[in-house]
Amino acid sequence: MALSAVSNVLRRQFRAEAEPAAEGRSARLSVSASATAGSQGQAPAAPLGTVVFRDLGKVYRSSAGEVPALQNITLDIAAGSIFGIIGRSGAGKSSLLRTINRLEAPSSGQVLVDGVDIGTLDEAGLVQLRRRVGMIFQHFNLLSAKTVFENVALPLKVAGVPAAQIQQRVTELLDLVGLQDKHKTYPSRLSGGQKQRVGIARALATRPEILLCDEATSALDPETTQAILALLRDINRRLGITVILITHEMSVIREIADQVLVLEKGEIAELGDVWQVFGNPRHAATQALLAPLRHGVPDDLQQRLQPQAPGTGRFEQVLQLGYSGHDGLEPDFPRIAEALGAKVRLLHGGVDRIQGHAQGQLIIAIDGAAARNDWAALTQGPATIAHEIRVLGYVV
């Protein structure tokens, strides 16, 4: 075994000792180690929870013909990160997610989990992989005839964990997800958010390194969505689990993800840190997905806007100031007023802080006497007040 593979096995053993002993963990570890050792001479140095796609392609073949779902997907997902996958319906999000636990087999290319090509795993290796890669679903997929406790215990039972350890582990998990008083409740008596908490507890039962979330909040109301996203973030931070989620809501990505992949027609449209992709969306698909989060011009203002400054009387110039998150630039109203040489009225807009970067648009009005059209000196260099300034029009 190569040196890096040995150190990977040692790290696994260290993690097992550092955590409370559980049968599921030790079973996972021994097979992880043997999978590492037996993976055709590969010497993975990847930390636990790493996913790599190498030139991945997926074509569905059915009686209706061939459907290309994914092409040329090459990217790395860092261990311990929260990685969001977004795209329009049919873009290939589910297909990509499901290759990570081999619910879908790639038609070409490779998926590596912790440096191991999962296409090389045999049946036993696949069972172990699925214990290391937990999954939660939009519609929870709970067994209605089993209690909350029994649902969470199921993967441990299947893994042959002794009853006393199951009792201890399930109790821990239900505490973790805030369902300590629901052990004996049946799913039909739970709210959507509580059902998803059971799904999360069940997915964590075998101490996975990676948690796949398949539209996990799409069936939930906004408040419950926030609570589930907070729980996922907490799990990611406390347990160091890599969280990979698919969604068609940019607000979910903004709320929780470190990096985002935008898929379009099965290909990578955009990939990067969330604040960078949100601050400067280059692809039409990303721009369309972000449109609901943008502060457009409100209808009443749009109707009053005139394209040219009136020749007489008092009027105001209406400006849109854009902030992309770069260089620590944030809206600073006294500075804006000083630079424009006018009092500033805020009409509409907002700024979000994403990963510590201020992004958004503000629509402001300034006295017509200060109206101008040359903004170069205020959008670059030391006197910058915004990354972009556009004249929207004039109001009387």
Ligand SMILES: Nc1ncnc2c1ncn2[C@@H]1O[C@H](COP(=O)(O)OP(=O)(O)OP(=O)(O)O)[C@@H](O)[C@H]1O
């Ligand atoms: N089992 C299948 N057989 C044939 N075609 C399929 C199958 N599963 C998915 N597809 C097709 O592959 C493409 C990608 O589907 P996929 O479900 O991965 O997209 P998605 O982005 O997750 O969509 P949605 O947001 O609607 O769930 C689509 O054209 C879809 O019709």
